[in-house]
Amino acid sequence: MSYVQLPDSPIIGRNLVGGEWVTPTGAEMLDVRSPYTGGVIGRVPMTSAAGVAPVVEAAKKAAEGWRAMGLRDRTARMMKFRMLLEQNLEKLANSAAREAGKTIGEARAGVLKGIEVCDFALSVQNLDTGGALEVSRGVTCEFKREPLGVVAGITPFNFPAMVPLWMIPNALTVGNAFILKPSEKVPLTSLLLGELLLEAGVPPGVFSIIHGGKEAVEGILAHPDIQAVGFVGSTAIAKRVYTEGTARGKRVLALGGAKNALIVVPDADPVFTPQAVVDSFTGCAGQRCMAASLMVAVGDVQPIIDEMVRRAASMEVGPGMGALIDKAAQERLEAAIAKAQSEGAKVLLDGRGKKPSGAAWAGGNWMGPTILDHVRPEMESAQKELFGPVISIVRVPTLTAAMELQHASPYGNAASVFTTNGAVAQHVVDNSRAGMVGVNVGVPVPREPFSFGGINDSRFGHGDITGQGGVDFWSYLKKVTRKWTARTDGSWMS
Numbered sequence: 001m002s003y004v005q006l007p008d009s010p011i012i013g014r015n016l017v018g019g020e021w022v023t024p025t026g027a028e029m030l031d032v033r034s035p036y037t038g039g040v041i042g043r044v045p046m047t048s049a050a051g052v053a054p055v056v057e058a059a060k061k062a063a064e065g066w067r068a069m070g071l072r073d074r075t076a077r078m079m080k081f082r083m084l085l086e087q088n089l090e091k092l093a094n095s096a097a098r099e100a101g102k103t104i105g106e107a108r109a110g111v112l113k114g115i116e117v118c119d120f121a122l123s124v125q126n127l128d129t130g131g132a133l134e135v136s137r138g139v140t141c142e143f144k145r146e147p148l149g150v151v152a153g154i155t156p157f158n159f160p161a162m163v164p165l166w167m168i169p170n171a172l173t174v175g176n177a178f179i180l181k182p183s184e185k186v187p188l189t190s191l192l193l194g195e196l197l198l199e200a201g202v203p204p205g206v207f208s209i210i211h212g213g214k215e216a217v218e219g220i221l222a223h224p225d226i227q228a229v230g231f232v233g234s235t236a237i238a239k240r241v242y243t244e245g246t247a248r249g250k251r252v253l254a255l256g257g258a259k260n261a262l263i264v265v266p267d268a269d270p271v272f273t274p275q276a277v278v279d280s281f282t283g284c285a286g287q288r289c290m291a292a293s294l295m296v297a298v299g300d301v302q303p304i305i306d307e308m309v310r311r312a313a314s315m316e317v318g319p320g321m322g323a324l325i326d327k328a329a330q331e332r333l334e335a336a337i338a339k340a341q342s343e344g345a346k347v348l349l350d351g352r353g354k355k356p357s358g359a360a361w362a363g364g365n366w367m368g369p370t371i372l373d374h375v376r377p378e379m380e381s382a383q384k385e386l387f388g389p390v391i392s393i394v395r396v397p398t399l400t401a402a403m404e405l406q407h408a409s410p411y412g413n414a415a416s417v418f419t420t421n422g423a424v425a426q427h428v429v430d431n432s433r434a435g436m437v438g439v440n441v442g443v444p445v446p447r448e449p450f451s452f453g454g455i456n457d458s459r460f461g462h463g464d465i466t467g468q469g470g471v472d473f474w475s476y477l478k479k480v481t482r483k484w485t486a487r488t489d490g491s492w493m494s
């Protein structure tokens with residue numbers, strides 16, 4: 001197989017507890033299947049809610065020593081971790097690709113983004129200097145950044161390396177003990193991250209892994225010693241994790257799903273735009289929270305749509321485009337396309353039933369690029385996140401109508417405009433209700449230090465998950481006020 005290397009035999013994943021790899025007693029083992037072949041590539045334990053306690057216990061023991069180690073020594077270890085990520089780039093990318101159905105290029109980019117977050121975290125020691133001020137004679141106030149203690153991150157299937165790495169570098173560098181609960185659909189890349197953190201000299205217990213699903217999440221939310229929870233996943237679960245976590249007094253930042261509008265106006269570049277739109281909705285087989293899944297076509301953009309269809313139709317379905325995570329996702333998407341069609345959408349390009357040739361891929365979960373035109377705003381395919389290589393085109397007469405459509409969405413992750421007119425671009429930047437906005441960029445993911453995060457139903461809680469927002473989320477600022485008396489009557493002073 002030229003795209004991903006599958007393991008010779010299934011990888012047995014264990015929880016990482018106090019620096020040891022352990023299988024929780026009595027836990028059911030779950031098969032991990034490759035989206036490319038349907039074959040079993042690993043097995044991990046499904047930790048029960050009660051199984052969370054020993055992991056937290058070990059993390060709690062390690063947290064104080066890690067905090068006391070001080071920023072410089074922690075940073076030195078995280079610097080080594082960053083170097084190990086770079087050295088193991090291909091190994092990590094292959095692991096993420098084979099369990100999530102990603103292309104190697106996309107998986108590599110995810111690890112590189114994680115390295116970028118490390119670079120930002122490594123600058124924390126520069127960012128946090130100089131926060132003292134003499135507020136009145138003899139009285140000084142200063143900020144002292146403190147970790148929260150034991151914190152946890154719960155992550156989705158679509159970025160097995162990148163999303164954990166949105167959290168780990170900042171959370172660890174500021175001095176927390178971090179527990180990762182990866183998606184049970186893609187738990188294997190986290191094993192590599194655990195090995196690399198131990199190799200980097202991060203002390204046992206400072207980084208832990210709990211495998212599992214709903215029950216493990218419930219155990220995390222219920223545990224009184226977990227101070228903060230970062231979550232990335234679908235909106236329904238994000239909302240639940242936020243509500244239940246905050247009700248128990250935890251700090252929670254929960255990033256949810258998206259339905260990103262990509263507005264194309266008649267003056268958009270006719271060559272560049274179609275390719276950028278196709279790349280956006282087909283990349284990672286459409287399983288990105290930043291994918292453009294709703295194209296708002298303003299006025300006559302027919303030549304651009306025609307070109308999109310031509311380019312998307314020429315794409316080869318298979319490992320070069322990425323696979324869907326599981327059969328359930330494939331069936332859900334096929335049903336959504338059928339529903340849109342029955343409601344009056346015109347299927348310009350139908351990806352149903354498209355699959356690569358070759359016996360090796362026969363058990364994979366495949367779908368080709370699908371373009372639905374004349375979708376009406378009230379239809380499910382215009383409103384719901386479908387999470388596959390499907391774009392719904394809604395046609396509107398004016399930019400004002402396009403903005404109204406963008407505003408009608410409960411989500412607010414990203415919005416993009418394709419235009420050659422600066423004023424149009426500025427209007428969309430100023431007026432779109434989204435956390436991340438692109439101008440002639442189909443996947444407007446900001447680079448660090450510009451942080452990642454949406455608004456509305458795409459993000460519950462305050463702040464962004466990376467950049468300064470990440471550092472602030474995983475720490476608190478202690479305000480220290482010092483006053484020194486001005487007595488000079490000690491005999492030794494004069």
Ligand code: NAD
Nearest residue numbers: 155156157182183213214217233234237255256257258289
């Ligand atoms: P998901 O919500 O099904 O799962 C996310 C995590 O929640 C996993 O670790 C999973 O084990 C856990 N989980 C699942 N069901 C649960 C339940 N009932 N109770 C408690 N925990 C539960 O999401 P997914 O399918 O893995 O990922 C795709 C979704 O994630 C999409 O909606 C996508 O838009 C979103 N996403 C958002 C961002 C962002 O930055 N906003 C980034 C990546 C993915």
